Amino acid sequence: MGKDSKPKSKGKQPAAGASEDGASKGAGKGKGGKSADGLGTCTYVKARHILCEKQGKINEAYKKLQDGWLSNGDKVPPAEFAKVAAEYSECPSGKKGGDLGWFPRGKMAGPFQDVAFSTPIGVTSAPFKSTHGYHIILSEGRKN
Template sequence: MATASACHILVKTKSEAQKLKQELDKGADFHQLAKKHSICPSSKKGGDLGEFRKGEMVAPFDKAVFKGPLLAIQGPVKTQFGFHLIKVLYRN
């Protein structure tokens, strides 16, 4: 089964996600922004979710991780939890 590793920043609003994405596009550090802004418990680890299998995450998140580009910031991706900015570190 396919696996991947990703980091994410989870926020409540699309506008907040878009603002953070603009900061990332200007060179802001993903892990620092995750620690400061993400509402996910993974924020303590800079948004690092570790390795997980295809199908373990909610569908929109899963699709972004397993179909989107590697090492590029994707999002905002909407799920029932809020809006995610996702950085896929690797997949196999």
């Protein structure tokens, strides 16, 4: 979807808490169908993440992100997210600033995929648990 493109609405209003581009967390998780907010319809997501085995450590990383970027809400610049990922992440991707690159729908398991495909571009997710541990995701892009 191009910069000037707007998702087509089918009579639905954007959900409360929608971002400037009309996207909101948790909405439009359909597989392939069009949604009013444009989330859940893409085939690929580009993301960074922080993975920690212990909940206390992921909460510490999240607090560090929040403390540094309170005025931006949940929007942390990728370079700053990368610094925190390099410091806290226990995943090998942490050495690359948590960069996972582009990945298709169906590659990541359960909650990780759900959060990655429902977090608006430029937004940092709240910490969440998966089978691999605790994560924070920064969504960097979407494409079909």
